[in-house]
Amino acid sequence: MSLTVKKLSFTYNPGLPTEAKALQNVSFNAEKGEILSIVGHTGSGKSTLAMHLNGLLVPQSGEVIVDGLKTDSEPNNLKKIRQCVGLVFQYPEQQIFAETVRDEISFGPYNWGKRGEALEERVFEAMDLIGLDNSFASANPFLLSGGEKRRVAIASVLASEPGYLVLDEPTAGLDFTGVCELTLLLRSMSEKGICVIHITHDLELALNISDRILIISEGTVTAYGTPSEISEMLSNINVKGLILPDILSLSYELKKTGSIENLTSDPYRLAEQIKAAKMRCR
Numbered sequence: 001m002s003l004t005v006k007k008l009s010f011t012y013n014p015g016l017p018t019e020a021k022a023l024q025n026v027s028f029n030a031e032k033g034e035i036l037s038i039v040g041h042t043g044s045g046k047s048t049l050a051m052h053l054n055g056l057l058v059p060q061s062g063e064v065i066v067d068g069l070k071t072d073s074e075p076n077n078l079k080k081i082r083q084c085v086g087l088v089f090q091y092p093e094q095q096i097f098a099e100t101v102r103d104e105i106s107f108g109p110y111n112w113g114k115r116g117e118a119l120e121e122r123v124f125e126a127m128d129l130i131g132l133d134n135s136f137a138s139a140n141p142f143l144l145s146g147g148e149k150r151r152v153a154i155a156s157v158l159a160s161e162p163g164y165l166v167l168d169e170p171t172a173g174l175d176f177t178g179v180c181e182l183t184l185l186l187r188s189m190s191e192k193g194i195c196v197i198h199i200t201h202d203l204e205l206a207l208n209i210s211d212r213i214l215i216i217s218e219g220t221v222t223a224y225g226t227p228s229e230i231s232e233m234l235s236n237i238n239v240k241g242l243i244l245p246d247i248l249s250l251s252y253e254l255k256k257t258g259s260i261e262n263l264t265s266d267p268y269r270l271a272e273q274i275k276a277a278k279m280r281c282r
């Protein structure tokens, strides 16, 4: 069971003066239980790719296959795919529509057939998972803070118990504590067997939390691999608009001079290697 993207291409407004090639020949695979980060600068095609993963956009060429079902075939497949792949939009305002948090979070599970106590239970479970206490249930989601709106948006997707959770730039606008809390949530989701597809422009965060990373630039895949493979690849290629973490840049320099053996973006691992190198010199 996995989500597979094969040679996916998509162009907005083809043939018009406003034509924009958003994705070209993108391929990758995401497995249950892993965190896959899709990293790229603004305009690299991340949101367009996210919308293909649950069939909001259908491929113009290539294919997206979720647990064996293609997103471009019959409507029945699309319904199953949308239940299976939960998409949290880049801006919570793109997603939120109901007058109360309870109604907002109920929408998915109600559509998939939950009623009465089972529905209520699902709503409060989802709120609990994302750290919204019960007092939020009757609040108007539009009047909440940016961080709270984002939690409501994530809870409303989690309430449908998706097998794949796609989050488009979920840390945008969050402070340090918010990012740490979100990271813990993503880890706990992947430990439950969910496939988390985390879309971000933050390479440092991706290197620290992911099992695998896909880097896209101007709609094409420039690198795909584990964080250590990606660290290695980025020492040889320059990806437009992608900011290398300072610690990774420093570790490139130290590796070149033979002071350390392994590239890392983790300051503690780098410090350990420097300490070990110093001990060897004594």
Ligand SMILES: Nc1ncnc2c1ncn2[C@@H]1O[C@H](COP(=O)(O)OP(=O)(O)O)[C@@H](O)[C@H]1O
Binding pocket: 012, 013, 020, 021, 022, 040, 041, 042, 043, 044, 045, 046, 047, 048, 049
């Ligand atoms: N609705 C749209 N109509 C026309 N062009 C679009 C539309 N949405 C995105 N694009 C263009 O497609 C490219 C990829 O955009 P997007 O997927 O939003 O990238 P990202 O999420 O990485 O910032 C950009 O060149 C953008 O201008």
Ligand SMILES: [Mg+2]
Binding pocket: 046, 047, 048, 090, 168
């Ligand atoms: Mg985007």
